Amino acid sequence: MSATAAMKPVLRMELWHGLFLLGLWVLVLPLGALEPLALFLGGLFMGVNFILLSLGIRYVLTPAAERRRVRTGIFLLVLKLGLFLGLLSVVFTRVKIDAGSFAVGVTSLLLAIVAERGWAHLRGN
Numbered sequence: 771m772s773a774t775a776a777m778k779p780v781l782r783m784e785l786w787h788g789l790f791l792l793g794l795w796v797l798v799l800p801l802g803a804l805e806p807l808a809l810f811l812g813g814l815f816m817g818v819n820f821i822l823l824s825l826g827i828r829y830v831l832t833p834a835a836e837r838r839r840v841r842t843g844i845f846l847l848v849l850k851l852g853l854f855l856g857l858l859s860v861v862f863t864r865v866k867i868d869a870g871s872f873a874v875g876v877t878s879l880l881l882a883i884v885a886e887r888g889w890a891h892l893r894g895n
Contacts, residue, residue, distance in 0.1 A: 779886065780824045786882035787817055794878060798871075805868040812875020815857060820879060822850035 791813040798804045829843025862869065 777824075777828070779890070780821070782890075783879075783883050783886045784817060784821065786885045787813065787820075787879050790878040790882050790885075791875065794874065804871040804874055806871075808868040808871035809875040811867065812872035813878050814875075815872075816876045816879040819850060819854055822846050822853070826850060 791810065794804070794809060795806055798806050798809060826843045826846035826849075829839050829846065831843075832839060
């Protein structure tokens, strides 16, 4: 399986994630139930985190990967961990943001993963 073929499910999950965020944002504007900026930041946070995780794991676990590629994968995983811990602590300690809206944005990635895998199952993949 080529690297681009292996990334297709991740990109489909990110597409679903973007669609869920857009749908939630369209619902939020008229209702005012969630803070749109916090929703967007939560979704962006998890989207970047997921991409860094998937690329890092893919580079590290590639069979017969060259040393430079493994180092790049380890760097991406360390960057992901630093961003995850650093930005999460900044968001909840320094920035006044609605935690509930942020959590809904974060959760939209989990829904996107379930939706993409369900869709793949229905297609027979």
